Amino acid sequence: MNTPAHEFVTVDMRGLKAALAARAQAERVSVSAVVRRAVERELGVVASSVESTAPRPIAAPAGSTVKLSIRLTRSEASQLDADARRAGLSRGAFLAGLLANVPSLSGTSGSRLDCLTALTASSAELSTLSRSIHHLTTLLRQGEVRAAQEYRRMLDTLDGDVRAHLNLAASTLAELRPARQAGSGHGPQRQAN
Numbered sequence: 001m002n003t004p005a006h007e008f009v010t011v012d013m014r015g016l017k018a019a020l021a022a023r024a025q026a027e028r029v030s031v032s033a034v035v036r037r038a039v040e041r042e043l044g045v046v047a048s049s050v051e052s053t054a055p056r057p058i059a060a061p062a063g064s065t066v067k068l069s070i071r072l073t074r075s076e077a078s079q080l081d082a083d084a085r086r087a088g089l090s091r092g093a094f095l096a097g098l099l100a101n102v103p104s105l106s107g108t109s110g111s112r113l114d115c116l117t118a119l120t121a122s123s124a125e126l127s128t129l130s131r132s133i134h135h136l137t138t139l140l141r142q143g144e145v146r147a148a149q150e151y152r153r154m155l156d157t158l159d160g161d162v163r164a165h166l167n168l169a170a171s172t173l174a175e176l177r178p179a180r181q182a183g184s185g186h187g188p189q190r191q192a193n
Contacts, residue, residue: 020035028072029071030071068092083105116172118172119169119172122164122165122168122169125161125165126165129162132151132154133158135151136148136154136155
């Protein structure tokens with residue numbers, strides 16, 4: 001991988017280090033960024049001309065990851081950690097979800113874990129229904145009509161139970177999926193029933 005060579009300079013700040021660090025912190029940038037801007041101003045170098053002569057980064061393959069360093073206050077970093085932990089995600093995955101407008105992460109809906117808990121419970125109920133239907137068919141095959149009649153109430157509500165589960169699954173998946181951009185025209189199209 002071709003990485004640009006760094007050009008380091010050591011400077012005696014003569015009492016200006018604290019002010020420099022405070023300025024960088026206030027602007028949420030590195031000390032180096034503040035120093036570079038000051039040197040550019042002093043030398044009369046236009047920042048865009050410096051950037052245009054800098055080597056261009058090599059295009060990374062789609063889906064590759066990069067390490068990102070960000071500056072946050074202690075309380076913001078604590079909140080990021082707590083929110084990511086609450087969602088059951090790493091900080092990087094949590095931030096990526098926020099950037100993608102995942103509703104369950106951006107606070108516009110229930111929490112991610114609540115959505116997953118509800119879907120898990122509904123799936124367990126659906127699994128119980130499946131076992132009951134299997135038992136019912138076994139009874140009917142054996143001619144046990146009287147025992148099979150005990151399942152009548154379950155059969156009366158079966159359609160509604162399955163539809164409720166499918167609606168919950170669809171809404172949960174929508175909460176966990178990044179929001180589509182308006183007018184993008186991408187994604188699955190619903191068919192009329």
